[in-house]
Every structure is written in C-alpha cells, then in structure tokens.
Amino acid sequence: MTDLPDHLLAGYRNFMTGRYVAEGDRFRTLAREGQAPETMVIACCDSRAAPEVIFDSGPGELFVVRNVANLVPPYAPDGEFHSTSAALEFAVQALKVKNIVVVGHGRCGGIRAALAPASEPLSPGDFIGKWMSLLAPSASAVSGNALLTAGERQTALERISIRYSIANLRTFPCINILEGKGRLKLYGAWFDISTGELWVMNRQTGDFERPEIA
Amino acid sequence: MTDLPDHLLAGYRNFMTGRYVAEGDRFRTLAREGQAPETMVIACCDSRAAPEVIFDSGPGELFVVRNVANLVPPYAPDGEFHSTSAALEFAVQALKVKNIVVVGHGRCGGIRAALAPASEPLSPGDFIGKWMSLLAPSASAVSGNALLTAGERQTALERISIRYSIANLRTFPCINILEGKGRLKLYGAWFDISTGELWVMNRQTGDFERPEIA
Amino acid sequence: MTDLPDHLLAGYRNFMTGRYVAEGDRFRTLAREGQAPETMVIACCDSRAAPEVIFDSGPGELFVVRNVANLVPPYAPDGEFHSTSAALEFAVQALKVKNIVVVGHGRCGGIRAALAPASEPLSPGDFIGKWMSLLAPSASAVSGNALLTAGERQTALERISIRYSIANLRTFPCINILEGKGRLKLYGAWFDISTGELWVMNRQTGDFERPEIA
Amino acid sequence: MTDLPDHLLAGYRNFMTGRYVAEGDRFRTLAREGQAPETMVIACCDSRAAPEVIFDSGPGELFVVRNVANLVPPYAPDGEFHSTSAALEFAVQALKVKNIVVVGHGRCGGIRAALAPASEPLSPGDFIGKWMSLLAPSASAVSGNALLTAGERQTALERISIRYSIANLRTFPCINILEGKGRLKLYGAWFDISTGELWVMNRQTGDFERPEIA
Structure with missing residues (x-):
C-alpha cells in the first residue's frame, strides 16, 4: 500500500x-x-481553474502562484513572510519572466466570502477573513449596490480584484521599472468555468472581452 | 489583437x-x-512541476496552493496576511477536504537559494530571502555537511522541507484535531523532473519511496 | 421622382x-x-437592435414598441399622453398577448447619456434628459462606482434598466393580475451588438445568461 | 430551459x-x-408593419420609434416624459439624421379605435383612449362623413394621421429650422398589408401615390 x-x-x-x-x-x-518560463501566472486555488488546463500548457511554460482569489498584496518590504511577493521576486529577478498574467474566474469562493455580510470566522485564526480583507474597500463598494443581482456583484468583484492585483503589481519597484522599459508586460484574464470561456482584460480600458479564437 | x-x-x-x-x-x-475536491495539494511554483500534470487530474479534483518551495509556515494567528494559511483554512473548514498533499520536486530553485551562502538579495525587499528563511535551521544543518555532495544536499533539503511543511500543518489546531479523528490525512511526495518519477513519503518513517504503479 | x-x-x-x-x-x-401576436416586445430605437432582425420574426409575430433605451415608465393614470402605456394597454387588453419581452442592448446611446455628467440639454425642450431621468436613481448608483470601467458601468445600467422596466410593468394593475393568473409572462433580454449574442434574463435571479442554441 | x-x-x-x-x-x-443612421422612421407597433421588413433594411440603417398609430404629439416642452419627443431629439440633435419618415399602414387597430363611438376604456387608466385622442378632431371630422364607407373612413384617417404627425414634427423648433435649411427632410408613407403595396406621400400635394419600382 x-x-x-x-x-x-x-x-x-x-x-x-x-x-x-x-x-x-x-x-x-x-x-x-x-526552467526558463516566459510567463508567470497568478491564479486561484480553485479546483476548477487550473492554468495548465485552461492554457493547455506544457512543462516549463508557466511559473504559477496560486492563492485564494488570485490576489497580489501591495508591496510591503516589512520583513514579514510574503508568499506571493517572494514568488514575484523570484519570477521577475531570477527567472526574468516577460509576462505576468493574473487569472481570475467565475463563482470564486473567496470573492463570495468577501461579499458576504460579516460572519463567524472559519477558524479562530480567521486567516481567510484577513486575506480577503485586502479586497474589503472594493467589496463594500460593490456589495452596497442593491440594483445589481448577487451574480452581477460577484462577477464585478472578481474582475475588480484582477485589476486590483495588477495595480498592486505596479507598486513593486522592480515590476514598475521593467514595465516602463517594455521588458515586462502585465495582463488580466477571467475564466468562466460554466462555459469554458476566457475573457481577456483590455489593457487600455480594463474591460474584459472574449478573444477571437476561431 | x-x-x-x-x-x-x-x-x-x-x-x-x-x-x-x-x-x-x-x-x-x-x-x-x-467545487468539492477531496484533496488539497501544496506545490511549488516551478513551471516543471504542475500537480494537475503529474497527477493527470481533471476539473474539480485538486484544490491547489502554489508558492516557492511548497512551504507551509507555522501557525501564527497574528492578524497579518497569510496566503497559505488562508488557503488551508478555506480547504479544511469550508471545502472539508480529506487529504492534504505536500508535493516537492527536484532541482528546486528556492531550495537552492536556501542552501547558497548568504548573498545579495534579489531586490531591496528581499522577499525570497525572507520566505526561504523559514527553512534556515534545516538548511544550515544540511549545508554544513561536507560529506554530502551538492546534489545530495539539494535533494536532502527538498525532502526535509516536505516533512517540515507537514509538521507545520499539524500546528494548525483544526488540522491537528481532524487528523486525530481520522477525517483528514496528510501526505508528502517528491517529483523527480528529470525522470518523471514520483517518490512518495512513507508516513511511518518519513522515507521517500517509489510506488508500484505497474 | x-x-x-x-x-x-x-x-x-x-x-x-x-x-x-x-x-x-x-x-x-x-x-x-x-393580427394576433403572442408576444409584445419593448425595444430601443437603436438602428442596430431591431427585434424583427434579432428574432428573425415574420409578419404578425411581434407587437413592437420602440423608444429610447426600451423604458417602461411606472403606471401613472394621470390623463396625460403615455405612448408606451397606451401600447401596453392595447397589447394586453385588446390583443391579449401572452408574453412581454423587454429587449435592451449594448452600447446604448440613451444609457450612455444617463451615465454622463449633467450637461447641456440637446435642445431647449430637453426631452431626452427628461426621458432618461426615469433611470436617474439607478444611474447615480452605478456612475458613482469608480471601481468599474466605463464599459462595465454602461453594461450594468443597460441590464438594470431592463429589470427596472419589468418592475414597472408590474405596476400596471392589468399586467400584475394577468401575470398572477399565469396568463401573461414577462421576460428580459440583452443583445450584444458587437458579437450578435443574446443574453437572456433568468427570471429567478435577474442575471443575464446566454441560452444554449446549438 | x-x-x-x-x-x-x-x-x-x-x-x-x-x-x-x-x-x-x-x-x-x-x-x-x-450607429450613424441617415433615416429615422416613426412607425406603428402593429406586428404586420415592421419597417425593417418593408424596407429590407440592414443593421445601422433605420433609427425607429414605434408607438400605436405612428403618432407624433405636438411640441410640448412641459417637463413631462415624452417618449416620442425624446427619440426625435436624440435622432435629430445627436445622430443628425437627414430624413424622418412617418410610416402608417392599413387596418390599423389604433385608428379603428379612434373612429369607434365612445366606448368603455380598455382599462381604468384609459391610456389608449387618451393617446388616440390626439387624433380626435380629425377622427370626428371623418367619422361624421356618412358618404364614405367604413373602409374609406379608416383609410382616410390613417393617411390624415400621417400628415398630422408630419405637421407636428414641424412644431419642433429644431426640426423646423433644419428643414428650412434643407438639412432634414420629412416624408410620409402608407403600407397596405393586404397587398404589400407601399403608398408614398407626395410632399407637394399630400396625396399618397404608388412609386414606380420596376
């Protein structure tokens, strides 16, 4: 056995x-x-949204961070342990990736938790509550809109969180500098697990659009 | 475009x-x-070690955290952001997974960095240095052992880090309790990217062994 | 000539x-x-969103009201001229239609006007300003959300306006009664002129979803 | 479903x-x-008289208002909601259409209602009665003419209503000015649903004539 x-x-x-x-x-x-991957992906832990599946990628192709709700915290060189920031530093400085793609997805449980009214933490440590509080300002702006359906609020925050993570990527000096020099590009995408559709963020407008793949 | x-x-x-x-x-x-995955995997960001590839898993099968060197920090309910702890809490308390598998792999860049003599940080934030310092006591015990080759030291620390992460999993009260009740099982595995071989940790001894798969 | x-x-x-x-x-x-149409459609004047085109409908099939932004004003039996209310009364009481479908669409100029900051009216009568003020409360709830892109605000209000029109349909006593008896059904749909896709409103949740048409 | x-x-x-x-x-x-349509059409809601069908028009070609009996109320900048006036303002001032065509049709139920002796309203709101009262002076002049058959009275009022709507269009200052400058043209047409024939209004005489289309 x-x-x-x-x-x-x-x-x-x-x-x-x-x-x-x-x-x-x-x-x-x-x-x-x-390994010499060109692309780093920051994706969610969700079992339905594996980037290697969605992008049919082969060995050596994607350097992948996965955390709940594909979040990038803002730059904070405070001497604490920062899992995502460590991976970013390694990807950008050691592996010299050319692309960083934040991949969110529909029906994300972390986003749902962020939109839910304050409730009992899942455990005394309340790690998920603390983690999702990164999105608290955005979540409250969305959850207060009674004109949107629950589904629309969920999708809106899923997409806002992608733009939020990309904005936070730019707070890292090395990323900001390399992007300015054109040596690093930042992207966003949102995967609809119910239809298999990928919506790609337009880098000019921030809107999510379906690419032509025919 | x-x-x-x-x-x-x-x-x-x-x-x-x-x-x-x-x-x-x-x-x-x-x-x-x-989603209702039975199994959570904690794996490395490495582009050559995607768990969905190694385990040929389908949608909904694996809830996956990926960080540099597949590390689980010790339980620390200090109110800070903890990416991996948040994912653990979500997997165990909300999704009620039955298995947690820590998957390490050969030629891990994070482990190599932990074994290297103190050097310039990759960036002023030194996020990777701080992150890998979780392994510092183990790393110094290994790196000081001149009887092992460099390759053996690397493999040794890769496997030690898997046992370390599993030990840290047990510092989380909810994991410790559920494992005690037999409702949650903890596993370790190590993937040899050069041969495709998976070595599975014997839960009695901590040794890594090749499973019979014929 | x-x-x-x-x-x-x-x-x-x-x-x-x-x-x-x-x-x-x-x-x-x-x-x-x-004529004995089963279905009344309330659609926008937009030249890109003709219901007879989208639904490939034949003569006698659709009784169609078209106004800017496919709006239904609330029931107001005040003795004034009410173009849309007159058409509703004729469709429901004289023609005895079984379905009323509110069809909105993407890139609607009326919705864009409702979201734009207060500006000079198009003419001294300011008819479009007054007409779109029906949506003013919804528009201000959406336009104040800086986390959404301009495109997302536009789509959100387009869909909110469909739900608003359907809610207003129910303020008409005859519609409310017939719907209660199961003799009249109310529907919403949103047409994406850039892709030709029709999104149908889920009557339970209010969400817009793409029907399976294969 | x-x-x-x-x-x-x-x-x-x-x-x-x-x-x-x-x-x-x-x-x-x-x-x-x-959209940049050259032509606005004001047509009836009737399911047998869709302008996109009669004019075989493509996407982007016609900006279309549809109300019962294709009526244009007189200019009334009174601060009330005016569906048709709002659409006119948008078409003329924002889209800068070059043509406005009022399209009536035979066997129009709204016209029939206007010619019928005063009867019970369709609903307590009597929206259709109020709407068709726009035509009351014309209707009473026609309905009192015992020398015309019922069919002739119907056709007569259908055509009178087209000329009435065109006259009301000219009460809108912006339309009157643009027509005077030759930048906007007003047209009338009447569609015979039983034969498929289109009768076009002669702009000099107001008569309806069949165009040569061979």
Whole structure:
C-alpha cells in the first residue's frame, strides 16, 4: 500500500504511461538546463481553474502562484513572510519572466466570502477573513449596490480584484521599472468555468472581452 | 489583437477545441453545484512541476496552493496576511477536504537559494530571502555537511522541507484535531523532473519511496 | 421622382421581389383576419437592435414598441399622453398577448447619456434628459462606482434598466393580475451588438445568461 | 430551459446561423464606430408593419420609434416624459439624421379605435383612449362623413394621421429650422398589408401615390 490517495496514484500512472511518454525528452531537457518560463501566472486555488488546463500548457511554460482569489498584496518590504511577493521576486529577478498574467474566474469562493455580510470566522485564526480583507474597500463598494443581482456583484468583484492585483503589481519597484522599459508586460484574464470561456482584460480600458479564437 | 501572450491564446484555443469538448459537461456541473475536491495539494511554483500534470487530474479534483518551495509556515494567528494559511483554512473548514498533499520536486530553485551562502538579495525587499528563511535551521544543518555532495544536499533539503511543511500543518489546531479523528490525512511526495518519477513519503518513517504503479 | 429616400425605395423593391413573394399569403391572411401576436416586445430605437432582425420574426409575430433605451415608465393614470402605456394597454387588453419581452442592448446611446455628467440639454425642450431621468436613481448608483470601467458601468445600467422596466410593468394593475393568473409572462433580454449574442434574463435571479442554441 | 418564449429562441437561432453569419462584420463595425443612421422612421407597433421588413433594411440603417398609430404629439416642452419627443431629439440633435419618415399602414387597430363611438376604456387608466385622442378632431371630422364607407373612413384617417404627425414634427423648433435649411427632410408613407403595396406621400400635394419600382 502506498501512502498516497488512490486517485492521485491512478492519475500519476496515467501521466507516466501517457503524457510522460510524449514529453519525457522535454522534462529531461528542462531538468538539465533549468526552467526558463516566459510567463508567470497568478491564479486561484480553485479546483476548477487550473492554468495548465485552461492554457493547455506544457512543462516549463508557466511559473504559477496560486492563492485564494488570485490576489497580489501591495508591496510591503516589512520583513514579514510574503508568499506571493517572494514568488514575484523570484519570477521577475531570477527567472526574468516577460509576462505576468493574473487569472481570475467565475463563482470564486473567496470573492463570495468577501461579499458576504460579516460572519463567524472559519477558524479562530480567521486567516481567510484577513486575506480577503485586502479586497474589503472594493467589496463594500460593490456589495452596497442593491440594483445589481448577487451574480452581477460577484462577477464585478472578481474582475475588480484582477485589476486590483495588477495595480498592486505596479507598486513593486522592480515590476514598475521593467514595465516602463517594455521588458515586462502585465495582463488580466477571467475564466468562466460554466462555459469554458476566457475573457481577456483590455489593457487600455480594463474591460474584459472574449478573444477571437476561431 | 488580444491582450494576452500568444502562447497562452494558442493554448486556450487548444483547450476549447480539445479538452473542453470532452469535459464541458463536467465543468458545467461543477459550476452549478460548486467545487468539492477531496484533496488539497501544496506545490511549488516551478513551471516543471504542475500537480494537475503529474497527477493527470481533471476539473474539480485538486484544490491547489502554489508558492516557492511548497512551504507551509507555522501557525501564527497574528492578524497579518497569510496566503497559505488562508488557503488551508478555506480547504479544511469550508471545502472539508480529506487529504492534504505536500508535493516537492527536484532541482528546486528556492531550495537552492536556501542552501547558497548568504548573498545579495534579489531586490531591496528581499522577499525570497525572507520566505526561504523559514527553512534556515534545516538548511544550515544540511549545508554544513561536507560529506554530502551538492546534489545530495539539494535533494536532502527538498525532502526535509516536505516533512517540515507537514509538521507545520499539524500546528494548525483544526488540522491537528481532524487528523486525530481520522477525517483528514496528510501526505508528502517528491517529483523527480528529470525522470518523471514520483517518490512518495512513507508516513511511518518519513522515507521517500517509489510506488508500484505497474 | 418619388418622395422617399433612395435607400428606402431600393429596400422596398427588395421586399416586394423577395420576402413578399414568399410571405404574401401570410400578409393577406393577416390583413383579412387581423393580427394576433403572442408576444409584445419593448425595444430601443437603436438602428442596430431591431427585434424583427434579432428574432428573425415574420409578419404578425411581434407587437413592437420602440423608444429610447426600451423604458417602461411606472403606471401613472394621470390623463396625460403615455405612448408606451397606451401600447401596453392595447397589447394586453385588446390583443391579449401572452408574453412581454423587454429587449435592451449594448452600447446604448440613451444609457450612455444617463451615465454622463449633467450637461447641456440637446435642445431647449430637453426631452431626452427628461426621458432618461426615469433611470436617474439607478444611474447615480452605478456612475458613482469608480471601481468599474466605463464599459462595465454602461453594461450594468443597460441590464438594470431592463429589470427596472419589468418592475414597472408590474405596476400596471392589468399586467400584475394577468401575470398572477399565469396568463401573461414577462421576460428580459440583452443583445450584444458587437458579437450578435443574446443574453437572456433568468427570471429567478435577474442575471443575464446566454441560452444554449446549438 | 431558457427564460424566453420558444418562438423567439428559435428565431434567434436562425439569426445567428443565418443573417449574422453574413452581416457579422457589419455589426462589429457598428459596435466599434457607433450607429450613424441617415433615416429615422416613426412607425406603428402593429406586428404586420415592421419597417425593417418593408424596407429590407440592414443593421445601422433605420433609427425607429414605434408607438400605436405612428403618432407624433405636438411640441410640448412641459417637463413631462415624452417618449416620442425624446427619440426625435436624440435622432435629430445627436445622430443628425437627414430624413424622418412617418410610416402608417392599413387596418390599423389604433385608428379603428379612434373612429369607434365612445366606448368603455380598455382599462381604468384609459391610456389608449387618451393617446388616440390626439387624433380626435380629425377622427370626428371623418367619422361624421356618412358618404364614405367604413373602409374609406379608416383609410382616410390613417393617411390624415400621417400628415398630422408630419405637421407636428414641424412644431419642433429644431426640426423646423433644419428643414428650412434643407438639412432634414420629412416624408410620409402608407403600407397596405393586404397587398404589400407601399403608398408614398407626395410632399407637394399630400396625396399618397404608388412609386414606380420596376
């Protein structure tokens, strides 16, 4: 008996007999030469929104941070542990990625929590409450609008949070400088898990639009 | 022109004309009924170690946190933002996952940085230095061992860090309680990107072993 | 020379040599027996959003009111002239339609005017200003949200206005009674002129969703 | 299940698989550049007299008001809501249309109501009675003429109402001025739904004549 959940062991077997047969050379090259991804993705932990699935990406293609609600906190060099900021620093300074893409998605549980009326924390540490409080000002601006449906408030905050994370990316000096020099580009996208549609943020207007993929 | 890197747009096109055709019903059901993953994975941002690839997992299967070196910080209910702790709380308390798997991998850049002699930080914020300092006691114990090769020190710390993260998981009261009741199981695994081999942590001994998958 | 703009004369010629050849019997029957449309549509004057085009409807199918921004004013039996209320009364009481559909659309100039800061009226009568002031409370709730893009504010108000018109339909006693008896149904839809997509209002939630038409 | 009457959903499917395939580029251009119709049409709500059908018009061609009996009320800058006047102001001042065409039709139910002896209102609000009272002086002059048949009285009032609406258009200062400068033209037409024939108003005499279309 192996100390791994059965579904993971079965999945790993599929990987070894399927994808790894085709991509083994690519994995070996990447092991030898190191990774050099062009693109960093900041995505949500949600089990329905894996960036490698949505973008059908291969080994070595995407450097991926995943946290609840794909948030980037503002730059804060305060000596604390900052998981997302550490990953950003590594991607931008060590790997020298050319693109950072913030990928949000529909029906996000973190966003729903941010819009819900203040309630009991999930645990005494209230980590999720504290984490989602990054979005509190935006959330209150949206949740107070009774003319929008619950679904519309949810979608609105999901998209606002993507723009918020991109704005916070620009508070990091190294990102701001590299973007100014044209060596780093910032993007936003929103994935509709019910339809499979990807909505891409227009970098001029901030609007989300469906790309032509035909 | 679409505001998305070309390789992502091309990948998304593949997803829509390939995998989404086969899995659209699953996505629609997951959108309607919500996600209910049994397993949370804590993995590294590395572009060569995506858990959905290694475990060939489908939509709705894995709730995934990814940070540099797949670290879980110790429980610290201090009112600060804690990305990984927030995701843990959400997975355990809201989604009620049954398994948490920490997945490390070979040739990890974060682990390499932790083993390197103190050097210039990547940026003035030194986020990666601070983040990897979580492993500093383990790293110094390993890096001082001249009997191990550089490769052996790297692999040793990669595996030590998985056991460290699992130990930190148990500092979270809710995880500790649920594991005690048998309702939550903690696992470790290490992925060798050069061979595609997965080494699974023996939960009795902490050793990493290759599962039989034939 | 005929006293009609050339493009209308040319179009009429196409109608007579094309569609009328195929549908002449239908027109003759409708002339003899009178119209008996099942559905009333309240749509915008916009030249890009004709309901007969969007719904590919034939003669006798749709009883259509068109005004700027597809608005239904609230019930006001005050002895004044009420163009839309007169049409409603005729459709519901004389024609006994079974459905009333409010059809809004993207990039609506009336909605844009409602969201614009107070400006000079288009003419001393300020008819458009007065007409769009029906939406003023909704418009100010939306226009004050700086977290939304201009495009998002526009779409939000377009959809809010559809729900507003439907709510106003229910202030008409005869509509309210017939809906209660299940003899009249109220619907909303929003047409995206840039993609040709129709978004249908979910009558439970008020959300707009794309119907499956494959 | 979609919240839309079946015949509309089926019609929309036809639109998307038919006309939109051919005219999608035109819709996209119109979305991007905005509408710029040359012609405004004031037509009746009647389900048998859709101007886009009679004039075989394409997207972006006609800005259309539809109310019962295609009436234009006289200019009345009284601060009340005026649906038709608002649309006129928008068409003339914002869109700067070059033509306004009032299109009446045979067997118009609104005209029939105006000619009927005073009867019970359709509802306590009597909106249709009030609306058609705009035509009361004309209607009483016609209905008292025992030498005309009922059919002749109906046709006579249908055509009188077109001339009445055109006269009312000229009570709007901006329309009067632009017509005087030759920058706006006013037209009338009457559609015979039983034969498909269009009768165009001679602008010198006010007579309705059949255009040569061969």
